Amino acid sequence: MSTAERLALRDEGFDPARAKKDFPILQNTGLIFLDSAASAQKPQCVIDAIADCYSRDYANIHRGVYELSARATAKFEAARKTAQLFIGAAEAREIVFVRNTTEAINLVASTYGRQNVGPGDEVLITEMEHHSNIVPWQMLCEDKGAALRVAPMDDRGALMLDEFKKLLNPRTKIVAVAHISNALGTINPVEEIIRLAHAQGAVVAIDGAQAIPHQRVDVASLDCDFYALSGHKVFGPTGVGVLYGKAALLESMPPYQGGGSMIETVRFEKSTYADIPQRFEAGTPDIGGVAGFAAALDYVSDLGLDAIERHERELLAYATDALAGVPGLRLIGTAPQKAAVISFELEGVHPHDVGSILDHEGIAVRTGHHCAQPVMEHFGVPATVRASFALYNTREDIDALVRALQTVRELFK
Numbered sequence: 582m583s584t585a586e587r588l589a590l591r592d593e594g595f596d597p598a599r600a601k602k603d604f605p606i607l608q609n610t611g612l613i614f615l616d617s618a619a620s621a622q623k624p625q626c627v628i629d630a631i632a633d634c635y636s637r638d639y640a641n642i643h644r645g646v647y648e649l650s651a652r653a654t655a656k657f658e659a660a661r662k663t664a665q666l667f668i669g670a671a672e673a674r675e676i677v678f679v680r681n682t683t684e685a686i687n688l689v690a691s692t693y694g695r696q697n698v699g700p701g702d703e704v705l706i707t708e709m710e711h712h713s714n715i716v717p718w719q720m721l722c723e724d725k726g727a728a729l730r731v732a733p734m735d736d737r738g739a740l741m742l743d744e745f746k747k748l749l750n751p752r753t754k755i756v757a758v759a760h761i762s763n764a765l766g767t768i769n770p771v772e773e774i775i776r777l778a779h780a781q782g783a784v785v786a787i788d789g790a791q792a793i794p795h796q797r798v799d800v801a802s803l804d805c806d807f808y809a810l811s812g813h814k815v816f817g818p819t820g821v822g823v824l825y826g827k828a829a830l831l832e833s834m835p836p837y838q839g840g841g842s843m844i845e846t847v848r849f850e851k852s853t854y855a856d857i858p859q860r861f862e863a864g865t866p867d868i869g870g871v872a873g874f875a876a877a878l879d880y881v882s883d884l885g886l887d888a889i890e891r892h893e894r895e896l897l898a899y900a901t902d903a904l905a906g907v908p909g910l911r912l913i914g915t916a917p918q919k920a921a922v923i924s925f926e927l928e929g930v931h932p933h934d935v936g937s938i939l940d941h942e943g944i945a946v947r948t949g950h951h952c953a954q955p956v957m958e959h960f961g962v963p964a965t966v967r968a969s970f971a972l973y974n975t976r977e978d979i980d981a982l983v984r985a986l987q988t989v990r991e992l993f994k
């Protein structure tokens with residue numbers, strides 16, 4: 582679809598079957614792809630933007646005096662602006678390009694965290710975090726003699742806000758929470774979490790990896806201090822992500838990695854560092870990837886996040902109803918506020934067997950612990966089957982999933 586067609590679609594009403602045609606891999610393989618929470622597929626416009634960058638606009642950025650390098654730099658900085666507007670940041674310099682959510686979180690833990698967390702301090706996370714929003718904080722706490730506190734969830738997979746409140750205290754320096762859980766689909770009440778944490782003087786880092794492709798995010802109105810996301814989850818290429826940080830906080834932070842592009846002056850006695858965001862962007866970035874990332878954000882913006890969210894909410898309701906008809910299927914994660922992620926187990930069948938049989942039927946789902954082992958522990962399962970939906974999924978995809986699960990049921994009778 583052209584930009585004009587995408588914009589028209591927004592007015593006419595979202596049509597996932599038309600959007601699906603934008604994704605060559607879904608046409609070429611015929612696969613029913615229900616693993617977008619792991620990584621989303623890429624529309625043609627993203628693939629084209631990467632190819633265009635390398636065929637027309639490619640040179641290293643920020644350095645060359647020649648026209649091509651200036652053009653590449655301008656495109657790279659335009660992508661930063663696109664990302665800024667997409668997440669509602671106040672300024673483009675609050676957007677730091679990183680590799681992915683994992684790197685964004687590690688950056689915050691290693692810079693802001695090392696500078697501000699000391700012995701006896703606390704970092705508060707939740708029980709439903711992805712490993713990448715656990716381990717960096719654990720490493721920081723071990724290093725600094727601080728304590729990692731974990732707010733529990735209930736048996737629906739919803740955060741127990743009262744327990745969270747009890748764990749917050751003046752020693753809490755950082756609160757790090759997933760906007761949406763990848764293993765359960767739970768949407769956390771981040772506005773409330775941010776308000777409560779700020780009242781105790783803690784800064785809040787939101788892991789937005791799962792939120793960004795599915796709902797409108799406005800970091801300025803959320804008032805979060807940091808927000809991490811991965812381009813590959815929002816139909817962009819792998820290798821590009823964003824760390825959003827409030828300018829005043831980023832300015833107060835030391836560099837993450839040393840090298841080219843992040844300095845002002847280098848002397849053997851002492852070097853000085855560049856302003857934000859370059860201070861956190863050492864080395865040559867993924868220039869082609871950033872071009873693809875900006876095209877992905879434009880693609881999603883043209884289709885309209887409100888329309889995408891509505892479509893996915895309908896899909897979730899449809900799928901939840903349809904799966905209830907599969908004998909022995911137990912949903913894992915039934916929080917009242919949920920995104921289009923459905924984790925489940927099928928009585929008497931190992932999740933990996935379910936996944937393999939579904940693959941045989943042309944359906945890709947994820948099986949495993951989804952990098953959230955504490956979640957698995959909570960529900961007493963080693964793994965789940967997870968079907969996750971994106972803008973290109975249709976009711977027919979879900980009907981096929983249910984039919985394939987009936988086949989699994991028959992095989993394991």
Ligand code: PMP
Nearest residue numbers: 681682683711713763788790811
């Ligand atoms: N947090 C959440 C909630 C995720 O779903 C993921 C990816 N599965 C990550 C963090 C890590 O993202 P990445 O692998 O792109 O760094």
